[in-house]
Amino acid sequence: VLGNMLHKAGYATGHFGKWHLGGQRDVGEAPLITEYGFDKSLTNFEGLGPRVLALCDAHNGKPIKRHALGSDTLGRGKIEWVDRSLVTQSFTQAAIEFIRQSQRQDKPFYVNLWPDDVHGPWYPPEVRRGDGSKRELYLGVLETMDEQLGELFDVIQSDPQLKQNTLILICSDNGPEPGAGSAGPFRGYKTMLYEGGIRSPLIAWGPGLMEESVQGQVNQTSVFAAIDLVPSLLEITGTEPDENVQFDGENLAGVLLGQSDQSRQEPIYFRRPPDRDSFYGVEDLPDLAVRDGNWKLLCEYDGSQAELYDLKNDRGETKNVADDHPEIVNRLKKQVVDWQESMPADNGENWKDESKKKNKKR
Incomplete structure (x- = not known):
């Protein structure tokens, strides 16, 4: 929905990363990502169209495993095999190229950059395997992902026009797996409906869109759900929603921009x-x-x-x-x-x- 609406409003739209709507484990009849309003896409085994699939090297002398879950048998897009530790980099580089092309065309852009890191299986570069324990492998992937995403953040921050007119949102889809990440004070893990399974961080960065006094502040009171992102982003971009669309989410644009600590009114x-x-x-x-x-x-x-x-x-x-x-x-x-x-x-x-x-x- 968001891709379609922004595309109609004149935005260049790109999706790079996990999709989860077809592709995985023999689901080959699903629509392509570009049918959802995106001009360009690159995904993994959980989507269709051009995609990167992982070669999992444990650096232990054993044969390298292919992680595709059947995606490599479905066709419907060019497939590139890359080392598992470089999958996020593939998405980041594609996003950077898309942004630069949008700039050359003088078009505003909207980008999904949805890496499947730090989701398992964890195959960091050899120098970051640590003792090979689950926790060390997870941390190795996390550190590598930070570097790879940082390349995109550097592009935005070093360009005065982009820095003043770009909003970056960083969030996760669920809690940690035991032995890998941590849910801190919250109960439960991924797969559970306790807070440790469903609560996740949300970071908003947009120095040109936020008052200087609220930059770097932490909001620990607002109740905000992922479904609130669509109407909120439409508000921030000044995009009118399609007629007769009823959102499950609520417009909380002020929360994203640090102007408000209100919460959604409807239950989640x-x-x-x-x-x-x-x-x-x-x-x-x-x-x-x-x-x-x-x-x-x-x-x-x-x-x-x-x-x-x-x-x-x-x-x-x-x-x-x-x-x-x-x-x-x-x-x-x-x-x-x-x-x-x-x-x-x-x-x-x-x-x-x-x-x-x-x-x-x-």
């Missing part, structure tokens, strides 16, 4: 990935979650096993206060169950049964 709903009811040693993870203001409720698909947390006073979700607030539990439980039933069905409730069937067929 979550449901776990269908294959992750039992993960990282937890046998029965909550299926659904909703955050409304400072209240956070987690429960099963039918609303049972409800847990309630006051995130203002207990951001680590250490004390379940459901028994103390039955009215809030009933209200939020109904909201999240109704939301779940309004969504397209997934196979979360019968994933284990379906998985057993697949295994028997094999």
Whole structure:
């Protein structure tokens, strides 16, 4: 949606990196990225069109592995194999080239740069493997990614026109994997609906768009979801949304630019990935979650096993206060169950049964 709307408004639009809408594990019939309003794209095994696929070298004398998950059999775009430690660099260089071309054409630009680092598998350069432990490999990939993204940031910062008229947003899609990253004070990991699984950082940089007094400040109060980015960025760019479009997100442009510490007004709903009811040693993870203001409720698909947390006073979700607030539990439980039933069905409730069937067929 954002790519299409900005493209119609005259922006050059490019997507470089992870896409996750076709390409992976035999999904070859999905639309190409350029069909979503992007002029140029370069992706990995989770998208279609031109893509870079990884050669995973553990630097231990063993054969180099190819990490493609079936993408290399799908066609629909030129494929280039590169060392896993250079995949992010491929995306960064493509983004830089796209930006320079946009400048030559005197066009404003919008770029998605979505590397799959620091997602596993972790194959940093040999000099950054450390002792070969999961944590050291993760940190080696992180340091390498910082350098590679830094090349793009240097291009923006060293060009006076770009520096004064560019907004860079840096965020993540989920929490860490145990033994690799850290969720700090928050409970849980990737795959979980606790804060450690779903809360992620958001950094906004735009010195020409922000008052000097707010640059470098930290906002720890605003509740802001990724779905709020689209209407917020449309506001910042002065782009009118398409007619009859109803966003799930809210316009919080002032929060991104440091002008406000307000929060979204509507609740945020979550449901776990269908294959992750039992993960990282937890046998029965909550299926659904909703955050409304400072209240956070987690429960099963039918609303049972409800847990309630006051995130203002207990951001680590250490004390379940459901028994103390039955009215809030009933209200939020109904909201999240109704939301779940309004969504397209997934196979979360019968994933284990379906998985057993697949295994028997094999």
